[in-house]
Amino acid sequence: MARTNYTPEFKSKLVLEVLQGEKELNEIAAEHSINPNMLRNWKKDFLANASRAFDENRQAKEMRRKEDALKKENERMLRTIGQLTLERDFLQDCFRITGTPLPKLPEK
Numbered sequence: 001m002a003r004t005n006y007t008p009e010f011k012s013k014l015v016l017e018v019l020q021g022e023k024e025l026n027e028i029a030a031e032h033s034i035n036p037n038m039l040r041n042w043k044k045d046f047l048a049n050a051s052r053a054f055d056e057n058r059q060a061k062e063m064r065r066k067e068d069a070l071k072k073e074n075e076r077m078l079r080t081i082g083q084l085t086l087e088r089d090f091l092q093d094c095f096r097i098t099g100t101p102l103p104k105l106p107e108k
Contacts, residue, residue, distance in 0.1 A: 006034075014039060015046040 014032060018025050018039065025043075029036040095102050 011042045012046065015043050018043055 014028055014034075017023065017028050023031075025039055026036050029039045092102060
């Protein structure tokens, strides 16, 4: 017999049905043709890891904050590069207009 893989959404739906208490665990398992012990294990895992839902939410917010800060820093750096490029082009034009050769930058 092939092993059936159930989606996390399906498992959560059934566990929430069990937790609502409107039907017995065995009744829900029979309706969906699954082993009651498997549903008990899903419930146990669900309850053991319930706090992770809030922890992951906090981590996601922290990651978004970091991402926003990096985007702002990137934009600031791009503005600085743009400003420096304008200044360089202006100075090069000034050198060309006066007929002065462009200074050579020291090589590293």
